[in-house]
Amino acid sequence: MPIMSDPTPYEDHHPEPATVDRWLADLGFLVRAAPTVVEPLLERASGASARLAAAVYRASAHLHRDATEGVRRQLLAMDAARFGDRVLSARISSIPAAGEEEAQWRVDWATGSLVDGRFRHVLTGHTGRVCTVATAVVDGRTLAVTGSEDGSLRLWDLTTGRQDGEPLTLVDWVAEVMAVATLELDGRPLAVTGDVDGMVRIWDLTTREQVCEPLAGHDGWVCAIAVAVVDGRTLAVTTGEDGTVRRWDLTTRRPVGAPLTGHVAGVWAVATVVLDGRTLALTGGDDELVRVWDLASGEQFGEPLDRHFDRVCAVATVVMDGRTLAVTGGEDDRLRFWDLATREEAGDLVHGHVGGVSCLATAVVDGRTLAVIGDPDGTVRVWDLATRTPVGEPLVLHTDAVLAVTTVVTDGRTLALTSDLDGITRVWDLTADQPLGAPIAGHTDWVRSVTTAELDGRTVAVTTGDDGTARVWDVATGKPLDHPVLGPGPGTRAVTTTVLDGRPVAVTGSGDGTVRVWDVATGRQLGDPLDGAELGEFGVATALVDGRALAVSGGYDGAVRVWDLATREPVGQPLTGHQARVCAGATLVVDGRTLAATGSHDRTVRLWDLAKHEQVGPPLVFPLPVRALSVASGGRLVVGFGTEVAVLSRR
Incomplete structure (x- = not known):
């Protein structure tokens, strides 16, 4: 894969596959070109190298859009390693980024539990869980329509993976959107939504406006929606937490007949189908039954499927x-x-x-x-x-x-x-095709903690996660040393050790916002807790700087605090920069300086000079929240982000 100093400009919106493959194989182009230029090319990749480059780019495409060239270079290098191609990762790390220093860290290896060649887009923007999704064709484009507990309905262009226009919301609409179905009626693309407040709403997807007043009838959540044509009328079929199935004429915006009753509790699923000339609805609910309804007569069609x-x-x-x-x-x-x-x-x-x-x-x-x-x-x-x-x-x-x-x-x-x-x-x-690359499998749930040790002359990393396993990795090769074993279970608390006044002590971070020091020999707490955070402290590390034993902690407020373990006093003001809670900490020596590394839910690892009490260099950015961090021999960083593990070393 060549690295071109002057990538060919993207001028043709329908380039030949050979041209697309050449552009995608140019690593400098992937780093420097704007995502709006690169993303349209990804679907047209044909050669093996270009398809791998496209898969690597897609893995964090939603982050590339707002990233600098330096951050994009780092993310691409990380994702190439996640796909199992360490050579490609190293070559990406060596690419110059305009106006930025050379990359200071390279990715030695990373697990790839969360990469897949079939992945195309990640649609992000909702601030609450996404409860429902449908698709629609609007102005010749295929859009995804998503509803969320944040009280919004959002549209997404499935070609670009970007949000299409502003969310559909009402000033007083704060209820969770539980269900959505789409249809075309009288030449207009519509969405029918059901809310947690029991309302059914109809939206024009072209004008992005509500068509009429909400349709009220359900007592409790509207759980599912389907559409059907019955006797020439277009109906919405809605199911509710109240155990009813209701029919609505989408032209007159009025209910059709009485509610269909039979389920004894919430009805969570609905689908419609035509069988032998009759339009049927199938519903499933809390009563463990699937009921079939004739939508014309409103009667149950046969016995429930039980x-x-x-x-x-x-x-x-x-x-x-x-x-x-x-x-x-x-x-x-x-x-x-x-x-x-x-x-x-x-x-x-x-x-x-x-x-x-x-x-x-x-x-x-x-x-x-x-x-x-x-x-x-x-x-x-x-x-x-x-x-x-x-x-x-x-x-x-x-x-x-x-x-x-x-x-x-x-x-x-x-x-x-x-x-x-x-x-x-x-x-x-x-x-x-089948997924590209040969990623290393890792944890299947959040990685919570990382530590390192020397074993038979090798440096190993031990990771624990919410999947209830502990895994041991060869830091040099990235290969697991053993099958997963039952670990300490989910939610492992932050802990590290050091020597204080000649005694081995453990320093722990707690959910109550304190840092505590314990005598390892006696198990007793030493002195009062170090209390500086309003919320939990979950990242903790120790270091010896200028003869002082220091502890570094971080928590929900995103601040990093440094403590003198002998005096139990804070050292300077809290270090700020993280935009979300700090979950991990470690210390290392780089070029004679003692640094603290802290990992956060903001997907970054930041380095701090403990003598000067300031940040060193730009943060390292990861595709997922960083929840675990340790330092192996040679100053290598072992990072747990999401369910993945990566090892980085200085270039």
Whole structure:
């Protein structure tokens, strides 16, 4: 991959694949060109090297948009290492960045639990969990429509991955958006939303305005929405926490008939289908049943489908081999298949969704009918519904429960959109090749702590995480030394050790905002707690500077505090710069200076000169929040960010 000093300008909006591959293979172009120039090229990558470069760029594309060249260079180097290509990572680190110093740190290796060649976009902007997602075509463009507990409905261009216009909100609309469905009515693209306050609202996606007054009827949350055409009328079918299913005429904005009752508790899922000339709605709820309704008559169609053993959270329909099937999932960890004509289960059920099925959608890709299923553990799995076998590896970029999923075909690609508890929607290409690169697998949940040790002449890192495991890594090679073992469990507190007055002591950070010093031999606390933070202190480290034993702590307020352990007094004013809570700390010696390194939820590691009480150089930026930090031999930084682990060393 050449490094061009003067990348070819991006002038042609439809360049030939060979030109695209040449640009994407130019690492200097990836670092220096504006994301608005690079991102349109990613879909047109064809060669293996260019496709890998595109995958590396996409991994943190949402961060590149607002980053300087130096930060972009560092993120690209980190993500190349996450994809398993250390040579590419090193070459990216060596690229000059305009107006910035040479990179001071290189990435020796990193795990890649959260990288995948099928990933396309991350849609960020909501400030609360994303509860629902749908797609619509507006002015010839395919958009994603997401609803959130932050009280907004947002539109996203699926070609660029960027938000399209301002959010759809009302001044007095503060209720969580639980459900959304889209349709075209009288030539207008519309969205129908359901709120936690029981209201159903209709929005014009072209004008971005509410069409009419809210439709009131549900007592409690509106949990799910589907649309259907019945006897020439376009209806919205809504389900509620109150156990009812309601029909609304979207032309007259009035209810159709009486509420459909039968579920004895909340109804969490709905889908519509046409079978033998009748339009049906399928609903699933807390009563562990799937009920089928004739939307014209308002009557229940046959007996309920009764084989689940817990709440039914997801319902979809699909036509396979001439049969109309229902696919249902719930908190009993099972995915079931039903022939709607015979009311019988259609083949084997699928197990393996530990924690349950929270949402599902179907799609046809390369002639195969697939189910895309979101789990409460943050995993998205794809199943071939004909063979009942998984397709590829699970999609694992989410770090919290997946609440909504939908599929859409655009530009010849079948995309899956998955939304989660963290307020993020991710876009996947279900037609993509197998994931690129050979990333090292890591933890499956947040990394909470890191420490290092010498073992048989090798420096190893030990990491613990919320997945309940402790993992041991060879710091030089990045290879795990052993299989995961049960560790200390989730939420490991910050702790470090030092020597004070000739005694080994432990220094701990606490959720009550204090730093405490303990005699390792007796287990007794030494003196009063060091109390300086209003909230918890979770990052802590120690160092010896000018003959003084110092402790460095950080917590929820983002400040870094330095303490004299002998006098129990703070040293100087708190060090500021982090924009979110500080979760990790370590100390190291660089060029004869004793530095503190602190890691934060703002996705940075900052270095501080403890003698001068000031920050050293720009922060190191990571793709995910930094929650764990340690220093290995040779001054190498071992960093836990998200579920990943990386080792960085001075260039």
